[in-house]
Amino acid sequence: MTHATTIPHIATPGPHPTLHVEQLSRIYPSGDGQVQALAPLTHTFPPGLTAVVGPSGSGKSTLLNLLAGFDTPTTGSVRVGDTDLTALTETQRADFRLKHYGFVFQNHNLVSILTALENVEFPLTLAGVPVRERADRARALLARVGLEKRAGHLPSQLSGGEAQRVAIARALAGNPGLLLCDEPTGNLDSKTGEMVLAELQDAARQGRTVVLITHDRDIAALADHHLQVRDGVVGVVD
Numbered sequence: 001m002t003h004a005t006t007i008p009h010i011a012t013p014g015p016h017p018t019l020h021v022e023q024l025s026r027i028y029p030s031g032d033g034q035v036q037a038l039a040p041l042t043h044t045f046p047p048g049l050t051a052v053v054g055p056s057g058s059g060k061s062t063l064l065n066l067l068a069g070f071d072t073p074t075t076g077s078v079r080v081g082d083t084d085l086t087a088l089t090e091t092q093r094a095d096f097r098l099k100h101y102g103f104v105f106q107n108h109n110l111v112s113i114l115t116a117l118e119n120v121e122f123p124l125t126l127a128g129v130p131v132r133e134r135a136d137r138a139r140a141l142l143a144r145v146g147l148e149k150r151a152g153h154l155p156s157q158l159s160g161g162e163a164q165r166v167a168i169a170r171a172l173a174g175n176p177g178l179l180l181c182d183e184p185t186g187n188l189d190s191k192t193g194e195m196v197l198a199e200l201q202d203a204a205r206q207g208r209t210v211v212l213i214t215h216d217r218d219i220a221a222l223a224d225h226h227l228q229v230r231d232g233v234v235g236v237v238d
């Protein structure tokens with residue numbers, strides 16, 4: 001499901017800021033001891049789709065939470081362009097996320113009482129985008145993921161794959177340079193999962209950095225870059 005046409009009302013993605021981590025690590029207290037959930041990692045995430053794979057408990061979500069600034073690292077930093085995420089206050093980080101990050105999770109996390117269109121508009125409302133403009137942008141994004149006819153549907157009236165595509169449209173609403181995805185195809189059958197992946201690939205082709213945690217080898221194989229996590233140690237596969 002790729003759409004090559006220019007989308008009206010959506011700013012053309014320019015050069016997006018680079019995501020770079022330097023000596024990034026996380027140790028959690030565990031009983032009397034500690035667990036090194038992430039060993040020091042220095043890495044620049046290239047534009048395009050990076051799949052993060054690894055066994056359960058290996059540290060994938062820890063990495064994603066640190067990249068998002070949801071968690072505080074034990075050592076190191078997360079840089080988005082010239083901004084050191086770890087040096088920002090909580091409020092500054094929230095503002096920064098609104099501008100630069102989109103998120104897609106395993107459960108679509110759509111607001112159940114809002115329509116598909118309203119869900120996509122939501123981050124734009126938070127960002128203070130005027131009513132008319134945000135409706136136009138949200139419609140264009142829904143059209144882009146092939147759901148213009150579902151704009152008035154509530155999440156409960158959408159299939160799992162449709163809901164996840166709405167979630168991607170919502171994640172892209174603010175035209176972020178970074179898209180962080182945690183098992184977005186985990187609840188979907190393989191065909192629907194591939195449709196969702198196609199949307200993420202499309203977002204990546206526009207110069208975004210898309211980081212995708214997945215347990216699905218077939219999905220991972222379609223990514224541009226690959227990270228393998230084992231016992232908190234991240235290795236670059238390609």
Ligand SMILES: Nc1ncnc2c1ncn2[C@@H]1O[C@H](COP(=O)(O)OP(=O)(O)OP(=O)(O)O)[C@@H](O)[C@H]1O
Pocket residue numbers: 028029030035036037054055056057058059060061062063
């Ligand atoms: N808040 C926490 N407090 C203590 N230990 C934690 C915490 N969060 C994660 N861990 C531990 O850190 C390690 C990495 O966990 P993480 O959730 O990052 O793994 P994962 O690869 O995402 O696993 P899964 O594929 O099952 O989601 C595990 O040993 C986990 O038990």
